Amino acid sequence: xxxxxxxxxxxxxxxxxxxxxxxxxxxxxxxxxxxxxxxxxxxxxxxxxxxxxxxxxxxxxxxxxxxxxxxxxxxxxxxxxxxxxxxxxxxxxxxxxxxxxxxxxxxxxxxxxxxxxxxxxxxxxxxxxxxxxxxxxxxxxxxxxxxxxxxxxxxxxxxxxxxx
Amino acid sequence: xxxxxxxxxxxxxxxxxxxxxxxxxxxxxxxxxxxxxxxxxxxxxxxxxxxxxxxxxxxxxxxxxxxxxxxxxxxxxxxxxxxxxxxxxxxxxxxxxxxxxxxxxxxxxxxxxxxxxxxxxxxxxxxxxxxxxxxxxxxxxxxxxxxxxxxxxxxxxxxxxxxxxxxxxxxxxxxxxxxxxxxxxxxxxxxxxxxxxxxxxxxxxxxxxxxxxxxxxxxxxxxxxxxxxxxxxxxxxxxxxxxxxxxxxxxxxxxxxxxxxxxxxxxxxxxxxxxxxxxxxxxxxxxxxxxxxxxxxxxxxxxxxxxxxxxxxxxxxxxxxxxxxxxxxxxxxxxxxxxxxxxxxxxxxxxxxxxxxxxxxxxxxxxxxxxxxxxxxxxxxxxxxxxxxxxxxxxxxxxxxxxxxxxxxxxxxxxxxxxxxxxxxxxxxxxxxxxxxxxxxxxxxxxxxxxxxxxxxxxxxxxxxxxxxxxxxxxxxxxxxxxxxxxxxxxxxxxxxxxxxxxxxxxxxxxxxxxxxxxxxxxxxxxxxxxxxxxxxxxxxxxxxxxxxxxxxxxxxxxxxx
Numbered sequence: 234x235x236x237x238x239x240x241x242x243x244x245x246x247x248x249x250x251x252x253x254x255x256x257x258x259x260x261x262x263x264x265x266x267x268x269x270x271x272x273x274x275x276x277x278x279x280x281x282x283x284x285x286x287x288x289x290x291x292x293x294x295x296x297x298x299x300x301x302x303x304x305x306x307x308x309x310x311x312x313x314x315x316x317x318x319x320x321x322x323x324x325x326x327x328x329x330x331x332x333x334x335x336x337x338x339x340x341x342x343x344x345x346x347x348x349x350x351x352x353x354x355x356x357x358x359x360x361x362x363x364x365x366x367x368x369x370x371x372x373x374x375x376x377x378x379x380x381x382x383x384x385x386x387x388x389x390x391x392x393x394x395x396x397x
Numbered sequence: 398x399x400x401x402x403x404x405x406x407x408x409x410x411x412x413x414x415x416x417x418x419x420x421x422x423x424x425x426x427x428x429x430x431x432x433x434x435x436x437x438x439x440x441x442x443x444x445x446x447x448x449x450x451x452x453x454x455x456x457x458x459x460x461x462x463x464x465x466x467x468x469x470x471x472x473x474x475x476x477x478x479x480x481x482x483x484x485x486x487x488x489x490x491x492x493x494x495x496x497x498x499x500x501x502x503x504x505x506x507x508x509x510x511x512x513x514x515x516x517x518x519x520x521x522x523x524x525x526x527x528x529x530x531x532x533x534x535x536x537x538x539x540x541x542x543x544x545x546x547x548x549x550x551x552x553x554x555x556x557x558x559x560x561x562x563x564x565x566x567x568x569x570x571x572x573x574x575x576x577x578x579x580x581x582x583x584x585x586x587x588x589x590x591x592x593x594x595x596x597x598x599x600x601x602x603x604x605x606x607x608x609x610x611x612x613x614x615x616x617x618x619x620x621x622x623x624x625x626x627x628x629x630x631x632x633x634x635x636x637x638x639x640x641x642x643x644x645x646x647x648x649x650x651x652x653x654x655x656x657x658x659x660x661x662x663x664x665x666x667x668x669x670x671x672x673x674x675x676x677x678x679x680x681x682x683x684x685x686x687x688x689x690x691x692x693x694x695x696x697x698x699x700x701x702x703x704x705x706x707x708x709x710x711x712x713x714x715x716x717x718x719x720x721x722x723x724x725x726x727x728x729x730x731x732x733x734x735x736x737x738x739x740x741x742x743x744x745x746x747x748x749x750x751x752x753x754x755x756x757x758x759x760x761x762x763x764x765x766x767x768x769x770x771x772x773x774x775x776x777x778x779x780x781x782x783x784x785x786x787x788x789x790x791x792x793x794x795x796x797x798x799x800x801x802x803x804x805x806x807x808x809x810x811x812x813x814x815x816x817x818x819x820x821x822x823x824x825x826x827x828x829x830x831x832x833x834x835x836x837x838x839x840x841x842x843x844x845x846x847x848x849x850x851x852x853x854x855x856x857x858x859x860x861x862x863x864x865x866x867x868x869x870x871x872x873x874x875x876x877x878x879x880x881x882x883x884x885x886x887x888x889x890x891x892x893x894x895x896x897x898x899x900x901x902x903x904x905x906x907x908x909x910x911x912x913x914x915x916x917x918x919x920x921x922x923x924x925x926x927x928x929x930x931x932x933x934x935x936x937x938x939x940x941x942x943x944x945x946x947x948x949x950x951x952x953x954x955x956x957x958x959x
Contacts, residue, residue: 243580246529251521258522288707295704301526301546304580 235264236290237316237386240279240297241271241305241395248302252279255300261285261293265318267383276304278394280385305395309386316386319358321346322368325375326353334374341367352377402567405533405559406435409497412540413441415572418468420444420826422452422459426472427512429499431564433470444826444855447847449476451819453483454845457492458783458823461806462831464617466493466547467823473499474512477558478519482813485523487554489810490638491615493547494554495540502562503531517558525553533566541576550583551702552615583701587718592726594714595673595697600732602671602695604739605631608654608683611638611809612676612700618642618721619802622675625728630736632743634662636677638809641799651743652752655683656945657791660750663943663951665743669694676700676720679709680810681947689950699723752795754942754957765789765864765935768915769796772834772862775919780804780832781824785817785841788870791941793836804831815844818861822848825857832923833858839865839892849902852928860922861904861930863895866937874940878955899930910934 242248249268256263264282271278283293294306309316326334331353338345338355341363347354357367361384368376388394403411409432413421420442425433436443446452449471456467471480477498487494501510517527526546528539536559543555599605607626613619613635619642626633626649633643634651643650652659654666666672672694677683684690690710697714698706706715716723754766769792782797783806784790790807799805806824808816821835842863852859873887896906905925909915915933922929942957 247517247521247527250518254521292704292708299702299704301578301581 234284234286235310236283236285237309237314237384238281238283238290238294238297239307239309239386239394240281240303242277242279243302243304244270244275244277245302248277251300251302252281252297255296256293259293259296261289265381265383267385269385280383282384307394309388309394313389314386315389316360316384317358318361318364318384319356319382320364321380322355322357322371322376323378324353324355324371325351325377327351330374334371337367337370343367400569403570404431404435404564405536405566405568406432406564408533408536408568408570409540409559409564410435410439410441411570412537412572413468415574416544417465420459421468421470422446422456422823423470424449424452424472424476425470426476426499428473428501428561429470429476429564431561432497432499432559443470444822444851446819447850448845449479450483450815451822451845451848451851453480453487453494453496454813454816454819455823455826456494457483457487457816458806458820459827460492460494460823461614461820462781462803462824462827464803466495466544469494469496471496471498472512473501473516474514476512477516478514481519481523482811484520484554484556486808486811486813486816488523488525490611490808491552492554493552495543495547496554496556498556498558499564500529500558500560503560504562506560517556520556523554524556527556527558529558530560530563533563533568536563536568537570537572538576541573542578544574545576545578546581550581584703584717585701585719585722587699587716587723587726591714591716592723592730595716595727596730596732598671598695598697598714599629599631599673599727600734602734603736604669605629605671605673605734605736606651606665606669607631607633607673607675608636608666608677609633609639609642609675610636610677612720613639613642614802616676616701616719616721617802618676618724621721621724621728625724625731628728629731629733630740631673632665632740634658634665636680636683636809637794637807639677640794640805641802644800645798646800651747653794655680655685655951656947657795657941657943658945658951659752659795660943660954660956661743661746663945663954664746666691667693667950667952668742672696674698675724678705684709685945685951686948754792754795762936763909763911763915763933765792765866765933765939766796767912768862768864768933768935769793769836771916771919772836773797775916775923776832776834779830780834781806781821781828783807783817783821783824783833783835785835785837786812786814787838787841788866788874788939788941789836789838789841789864791871792864797836814841817841818845819848821859821861822851822857825859826855832860834860834862836862836864838870839863839867839889839895840869842895846898849899849904849928853903856927858926859928861928863930863932864935865892865895865932866935866939867892868937871941873938877938877940878944878946895930895932905929906932908932908934
């Protein structure tokens with residue numbers, strides 16, 4: 234099962250390599266990771282998607298918590314949460330296929346952000362299933378490049394993941 | 398009033414003084430010159446080793462004996478990388494160290510400058526935490542955090558890498574020993590609900606055992622353990638790292654568990670209905686085949702590191718906290734169950750399976766186990782043993798009776814050959830009134846043999862007992878048992894005459910090749926001032942038994958030919 238961990242860290246030199254190093258040396262797999270600032274200066278939030286059993290993910294969380302620069306670890310998969318990912322897809326688009334592509338993009342509430350004589354760049358946000366679905370539909374036109382941000386997630390309701 | 402500024406190097410020495418550091422273990426070099434220049438005028442002592450790895454092991458031995466962080470200085474590049482094994486060793490055994498390394502000047506970092514190595518990067522997985530100091534203004538808080546992190550919670554090594562220009566940078570110095578680190582809040586008091594569950598489980602247990610480890614020694618829980626075990630009449634099994642936290646000569650003590658543990662200890666763990674695991678981490682050398690480990694038992698696990706609980710075995714009652722405090726509470730709340738039938742069973746196992754290896758020696762061949770037992774018998778109280786790694790280490794663990802905590806120093810987790818001798822040096826410096834014996838092998842000793850110079854230079858009374866079988870004995874034993882006696886690269890035919898090597902350094906050297914000579918040599922060594930080496934020429938192909946083969950259940954024991 235995939236778990237989404239929200240990890241609040243001090244914005245200190247080397248903190249990303251400490252976290253990444255922990256995963257590799259303990260043999261845990263990072264599915265994807267997204268890092269960004271929070272509302273508190275000096276504190277960043279890492280959203281890490283981990284594949285593994287309950288026991289493994291518990292061990293991951295405990296080991297992460299031992300890192301001095303890690304302030305809080307929460308497993309967002311245990312509570313109702315909203316998660317999003319941003320994907321940019323560069324797809325082959327000749328004159329004849331553009332409107333078909335446009336239709337698919339609209340259905341998925343995506344955006345065309347760049348057009349050239351033979352290609353289009355499409356922006357989509359959403360959860361993993363949505364990403365996979367649009368990828369599948371666009372495949373027939375010829376996908377030339379995909380860039381993804383990694384998943385970010387937040388709890389539903391007024392509860393927040395950490396206050397520092 | 399404007400406060401005057403001081404140099405980074407002076408800050409470091411002032412910080413060490415405020416932390417109560419009396420001695421530093423180290424080796425100078427280019428990038429750390431400004432710190433050694435400052436040290437020249439300081440009252441802090443310095444032990445000059447002959448290889449940086451020995452500095453870490455000596456600081457490690459010092460820390461294990463005193464309970465306070467050992468401090469190491471080394472220079473950049475190779476000086477720093479030579480520390481790595483020692484740091485990994487201390488990390489695995491949770492030993493508090495503060496390591497200060499010189500680094501190339503800030504402006505050179507990242508340019509592959511002469512003697513540049515990314516030591517914070519290299520040591521990332523084997524330090525509790527590390528710092529690269531970019532500004533001398535940060536030094537006071539970094540040093541205070543380093544000492545705090547090293548010596549609290551689950552202890553461990555902390556590295557502070559200081560570029561050469563930062564040693565010379567002037568800044569204001571105010572130092573607070575106490576510090577507050579937002580992401581670091583160790584738990585000391587156990588959860589009351591879990592403690593109550595533990596009390597009930599102990600009351601209801603018919604066949605309880607205590608499985609104790611190095612955490613007992615780190616937290617100073619030895620007396621608490623004695624009180625608890627004696628009051629509850631629960632037998633005690635100690636891992637290699639825990640030896641000494643319960644007296645090795647008492648009836649309730651069953652020895653070490655696991656691969657080279659006593660048969661009684663392994664049977665007791667297998668038959669137990671309750672294991673009170675205290676400051677242990679269920680290493681594979683203890684549990685062996687994990688699926689078969691203690692299947693009949695409920696497990697209470699007391700540990701300061703929450704990540705240890707449930708890591709290797711499933712725990713029924715987890716208690717995160719300081720094992721000393723928790724054992725004291727458990728003792729107070731204790732309602733002892735009836736363990737008499739169980740104790741009777743254990744007594745009969747102890748009688749049936751005594752630790753007898755090496756008793757059958759006849760005539761000329763000297764058995765290594767005999768040497769260890771003689772060292773144990775003749776050395777008396779207040780003896781600290783430091784071992785290296787291999788067969789002699791296991792024989793020492795089996796046959797040397799350790800009565801006090803912090804008196805058996807050994808590389809438990811990493812299994813570092815070359816640890817013992819420098820650790821013995823650190824131990825002697827930590828406690829000059831204790832007798833210190835380094836039990837080593839001909840292989841291990843040669844990994845840090847150069848420290849004979851350090852021992853002579855400082856006239857340290859250390860007995861170096863080389864259990865010399867001419868082999869990398871433990872590896873040879875595995876080749877004997879699991880690889881059809883194909884002794885690939887385990888004989889050490891180029892060994893020197895250790896007595897003459899010792900003499901060349903100015904260390905007294907003795908040799909023993911039979912029982913009488915062994916006893917005589919030990920007695921003589923005990924009466925000599927300064928370092929003494931005894932070369933014990935023992936039976937070359939003696940094996941360590943009992944033995945549980947890897948991935949076998951711990952009650953499936955090879956007893957050997959005795």
